[in-house]
Amino acid sequence: MSIIYDEKYKTITLHTRNTTYQMQIDRYGFLLHLYYGKTAEGCMDYLLTYYDRGFSGNPYEAETDRTYSMDALPQEFPSLGTGDYRTPACIIKNTDRTYASDFRYVSHTIKEGKYSLPGLPAVYADTDEAQTLEVVLADPVTGVQAVLLYGVLPQYDVITRSVKIVNASKGHISVKKLAPACLDLVGGAYDFITFYGRHAMERNCQRMPVGHGVAKIGSLRGTSSHQYNPAVILAEHDATEDAGSCYAMTFVYSGGFQSEAGQDQYYQTRLLMGMSEEQFAYPLNPGEQFQSPEVILSYSSEGLSKLSQNMHRCIRSHLCRGKYKETVRPILLNSWEASYFDFTGDSLLALAQQAADLGIEMFVLDDGWFGKRDSDMRGLGDWVVNEEKLGCTLGELIEKINGMGLKFGIWIEPEMVNEDSDLYREHPDWAFVIPGRRPNRSRYQLVLDFSRKEVVDYIYEKICAVLDQGNVEYVKWDMNRSLADIYSATADSQGRVLHDYVLGLYDFLERLVDRYPDILIEGCSGGGGRFDAGMLYYTPQIWCSDNTDPIDRLEIQYGTSFIYPASSVGAHVSASPNHQTGRLTSMKTRGMVAMAGTFGYELNLNELSAEDKEEIRRQIAEYKKYAALVQRGDYYRLTNPQTDNQGAWEFVSEDRKEALVQVVGIRKHANMTVDYIKVRGLKENTMYRDTETGMLYNSTALREVGVPKPVLEGEYQAYQWHFVCED
Incomplete structure (x- = not known):
């Protein structure tokens, strides 16, 4: 089972091949986020801490317990109006023109297969490839519901999220902000990786520490835009291509969006992805509903390359459709x-x-x-x-x-x-x-x-x-x-x-x-x-x-x-x-x-x-x-062309018996030093042959030291190695 409910601890746990995601229904009906990371077992509510924190209010039913505050607890779907002063995932203008929403747990169901979203693009999967978790939250005063959807694709280490707002009240409401994906992390020091640009120079990689306050990117252009891409990564400070924890969020949406990342007063990190707030106020009459687009999430404990490969496989096989989704395209x-x-x-x-x-x-x-x-x-x-x-x-x-x-x-x-x-x-x-x-x-x-x-x-x-x-x-x-x-x-x-x-x-x-x-x-x-x-x-x-x-x-x-x-x-x-x-x-x-x-x-x-x-x-x-x-093939970034002397990348077959390494020189100087291109993804301590020259290379040496890039005259020279396994 990919989705497990534990009645004793009121936890709902989502398992993929290499990751675990866990939430808990607490004693007051709030849906708290406990864990998202490398595969783990058992209840992880010990990660929650309770202290009397000044100016962090308490729900009324907590009575004299001043240690309980939504201003400090990690949540699955934080909304404006619960005493959480961090950036919310949801803002609703109610019938009485107030902006309070207090979503509490009502029920949940676990289904085989992956949910679909009428009228919206979404990851798809066969019944035996995925499971769906549906959690119904409701505001006990207005009756407005937030139906949280989670799709779990175990073999791809992917979890998708979407939310449906249902106007079960007796009057008109307006959805003012909606972020279907929220990730609250109680510890750790992270970088926010975003992809900025302009027309004709898109998706430049920017990596900056997540600090106090909120770093926000997005598009007000009605499209996802050249200026910011609707995909972000949260990575540990020391995460590299090969090591470290990192999370990706990708919005399956082609209109305006926003993503926000920031540390709160207690050094907890919140990451959001959803609709752009500007020029957005979606009206709902009684009985009507608003279905958000979905966000694709993935986690890697093995660095950025593995995270990218998770996303590549999911998008290629379970988002793209039709005759050409995985076939070679005509030249x-x-x-x-x-x-x-x-x-x-x-x-x-x-x-x-x-x-x-x-x-x-x-x-x-x-x-x-x-x-x-x-x-x-x-x-x-x-x-x-x-x-x-x-x-x-x-x-x-x-x-x-x-x-x-x-x-x-x-x-x-x-x-x-x-x-x-x-x-x-x-x-x-x-x-x-x-x-x-x-x-x-x-x-x-x-x-x-x-x-x-x-x-x-x-x-x-x-x-x-x-x-x-x-x-x-x-x-x-x-x-x-x-x-x-x-x-x-x-x-x-x-x-x-x-x-x-x-x-x-x-x-x-x-x-x-x-x-x-x-x-x-x-x-x-x-x-x-x-x-x-x-x-x-x-x-x-x-x-x-x-x-x-x-x-x-x-x-x-x-x-x-x-x-x-x-x-x-x-x-x-x-x-x-x-x-x-x-x-x-x-x-x-x-x-x-x-x-x-x-x-x-x-x-x-x-x-x-x-x-x-x-x-x-x-x-x-x-x-x-x-x-x-x-x-x-699995894609590897071998250099960073923004800073290195060359752009180098690699494609490796699923069985790791074949690899194509391609390099283009960028910076050229007199008396040029030799650059070594480190090859990754091959079988350990195995001999590979370069099909052009016939030379044999040890895969461990290729990974640890690399293959020397020839020093040739002229700018922007291109080089290629095609390695095949000798076993």
């Missing part, structure tokens, strides 16, 4: 950086023919194929093929490209509209614009109100009409601005609009996945502006960044790897000089960095030298050789 050529808006049907076909000649498997037509879309100032929303520009119908273009032996894919941006479009002229109220105010433009476009079903339905029908014109096997779903001017003409409360927008997006994507189960959808929001676990439920890969510079990508993909598997990372070889940075790098280096993701190309093949074309052929053959290992 594609995207037309964007080859031609931008400046193309014709003939130029597209010439580019596609070059792709076919080089062994590329798919051609993707990016922006500019519809309406009057010859720049980013017009046409969004008018999803009608520009046959005059293509010189043929879309179906005819697809047939010609399929005739070359290539699959066909297409770019769309369904959530947006230009003011210079037929759609906006006909339905200006379908865009987010606050009455009486001029809208905030971004990239010359406005955001369609996807909280309205009629808007979602209209765009869905238009996109389906395009996809039905031919054999489309890939869709790049883009979203190129943040949300602002939030106002929906049909909403009963503007505080619900941002969340309802995300529900509208998910409804659209779910219908698209159902109707076209064999289409591979790649998510995108100016690259990595919506790279989150929620989108991966519908789009098993996401364009990692609009920045295709391979040296910048070392840092971007390094940060991404802490939570997300390589199979989810859209990565392409682009031109040199790079279009974003102007940096010069070799085709070999660009290829190696892109191979650490789903792999593809985004450049004008007609402008390449014969030498570069031959390198592309070699890369394609090499990628096909290693693609299964890259997409399904």
Whole structure:
């Protein structure tokens, strides 16, 4: 059993293969958090301490016992209004306009299988792979319920959390704050690891000590954002890639979020993950309920690499869905950086023919194929093929490209509209614009109100009409601005609009996945502006960044790897000089960095030298050789490209008989010293052969000392070792 209830001690314990999570229903009905860590047995309520602490109040039923205070006890779901002055997981405005919620235990049930969340993405599992714990808490005064959901996937060392607020009162209430995951740790000294950035430089890793006060990250942009990713890690100060305790929280949600970490007055640490508070006030009438998105939690006592691998396996196998969730993706050529808006049907076909000649498997037509879309100032929303520009119908273009032996894919941006479009002229109220105010433009476009079903339905029908014109096997779903001017003409409360927008997006994507189960959808929001676990439920890969510079990508993909598997990372070889940075790098280096993701190309093949074309052929053959290992192997970060002389990473097969080590030099100096790359994850004291040179290496020596990186002339050199076990 993964979930065990002990009637004597009133404890509920969740076990995974290597971890234990325990809570307790205490004498006053509060649900206290006892333990989350390495596998442990028995009741751990001895971890709770009780002292008379000044200015920490006591529940009324504690009577003269001044040692009992919610201001110091660790809790599963802390709310505002119980005398706990730390940052709460829940704030509800009640019918009487008060903000007090005092949730006490009512009941719990244990079920086989993993719960699902209607209308929301969530981890899934077969009945024999998971168990669900449902705990009902209720406020005895208002009757409002908080139904806590825990999903336990033992083989993945993963626990998921979600919460449902049920308005069982007799009047209107409003959910003002909701964090479905709270982790209260009574001891320890931790670092808060977050992933910050900006457009074209996403998910930079930041590690800072958790101190007194609250460190908060989040997004007010209506999406998970380039600026902060909805995934965080809490790690012991001395935790490394190979050792130490660490916890991960990943929000399965694509809208605004916030995560908070801080020490209280007694040096206890609280970590929260949930909805963004700003512009959020979700109304509930009597009998209505609000279901939160879920958070994926994992714990590792063996350092950050193991924690990342837990998350990778869960996301790859139990969050991503469909035909492509674990299969090798087709190698594609995207037309964007080859031609931008400046193309014709003939130029597209010439580019596609070059792709076919080089062994590329798919051609993707990016922006500019519809309406009057010859720049980013017009046409969004008018999803009608520009046959005059293509010189043929879309179906005819697809047939010609399929005739070359290539699959066909297409770019769309369904959530947006230009003011210079037929759609906006006909339905200006379908865009987010606050009455009486001029809208905030971004990239010359406005955001369609996807909280309205009629808007979602209209765009869905238009996109389906395009996809039905031919054999489309890939869709790049883009979203190129943040949300602002939030106002929906049909909403009963503007505080619900941002969340309802995300529900509208998910409804659209779910219908698209159902109707076209064999289409591979790649998510995108100016690259990595919506790279989150929620989108991966519908789009098993996401364009990692609009920045295709391979040296910048070392840092971007390094940060991404802490939570997300390589199979989810859209990565392409682009031109040199790079279009974003102007940096010069070799085709070999660009290829190696892109191979650490789903792999593809985004450049004008007609402008390449014969030498570069031959390198592309070699890369394609090499990628096909290693693609299964890259997409399904255990991932190891071997260096930190933010500080080290090189970016180095490794993929190891599940049986540990094969490993691929890839390195790109970053910093170059005169009379360069030799750097040794320490190889990890191999069998202990076993001989491995480098398949290129035939040399034999002892795995223990590879781990303890490493393999020397050659000192070659020139910047940004790329190196690779492929080791196979001799046993």
